[in-house]
Amino acid sequence: AQSVTQLDSHVSVSEGTPVLLRCNYSSSYSPSLFWYVQHPNKGLQLLLKYTSAATLVKGINGFEAEFKKSETSFHLTKPSAHMSDAAEYFCVVSEGGSQGNLIFGKGTKLSVKP
Amino acid sequence: EAGVAQSPRYKIIEKRQSVAFWCNPISGHATLYWYQQILGQGPKLLIQFQNNGVVDDSQLPKDRFSAERLKGVDSTLKIQPAKLEDSAVYLCASSLVGQVVTKNIQYFGAGTRLSVL
Numbered sequence: 001a002q003s004v005t006q007l008d009s010h011v012s013v014s015e016g017t018p019v020l021l022r023c024n025y026s027s028s029y030s031p032s033l034f035w036y037v038q039h040p041n042k043g044l045q046l047l048l049k050y051t052s053a054a055t056l057v058k059g060i061n062g063f064e065a066e067f068k069k070s071e072t073s074f075h076l077t078k079p080s081a082h083m084s085d086a087a088e089y090f091c092v093v094s095e096g097g098s099q100g101n102l103i104f105g106k107g108t109k110l111s112v113k114p
Numbered sequence: 115e116a117g118v119a120q121s122p123r124y125k126i127i128e129k130r131q132s133v134a135f136w137c138n139p140i141s142g143h144a145t146l147y148w149y150q151q152i153l154g155q156g157p158k159l160l161i162q163f164q165n166n167g168v169v170d171d172s173q174l175p176k177d178r179f180s181a182e183r184l185k186g187v188d189s190t191l192k193i194q195p196a197k198l199e200d201s202a203v204y205l206c207a208s209s210l211v212g213q214v215v216t217k218n219i220q221y222f223g224a225g226t227r228l229s230v231l
Contacts, residue, residue: 041224106156
């Protein structure tokens with residue numbers, strides 16, 4: 001069965017410092033992996049996706065993630081945090097195909113201090 | 115393009131009452147999903163439609179939850195009767211359907227926050 005584990009429920013950084021949100025996955029097949037962001041009272045927005053092309057994936061707003069099969073990880077990073085990055089981030093796995101069911105992690109809340 | 119529309123945004127009911135949520139997906143999206151997001155957790159899929167047919171409802175509590183997408187466009191999710199543990203945000207998402215997974219990006223609405231007292 002496929003699953004994702006987000007290793008931190010809450011991460012706090014100062015504005016201008018790097019962001020690292022950690023995610024490990026478990027999948028029997030070659031997975032597709034996603035990061036979604038959820039701002040308060042807003043819908044989930046796709047940040048980036050990995051679908052077996054390049055292992056380093058660039059997303060919106062300066063975020064990127066690296067797929068490491070040997071470590072079963074898909075950590076999300078950003079070189080310099082901005083106040084507007086404060087939100088909940090979800091790591092998601094899908095075994096693809098026409099159904100493409102998404103399995104969400106429990107989320108990591110990112111706080112950004114001025 | 116217009117996004118996924120959901121209504122109402124908030125709903126407060128007492129236990130054992132019934133409630134319905136509405137979702138209008140992005141135009142042209144054949145696949146529609148309903149998710150339940152309990153506070154502090156990630157969304158969990160309740161039901162998936164492709165056009166007006168159900169693809170997956172394995173996690174839908176069918177004794178109290180029902181959903182329909184009669185014309186293959188908008189959809190309603192109903193809870194009857196509601197329990198305290200149904201308090202959650204109900205998210206609707208839609209996507210194009212294809213054999214290539216890159217087309218299967220799901221776009222989410224803002225959700226309906228349900229409080230059962």
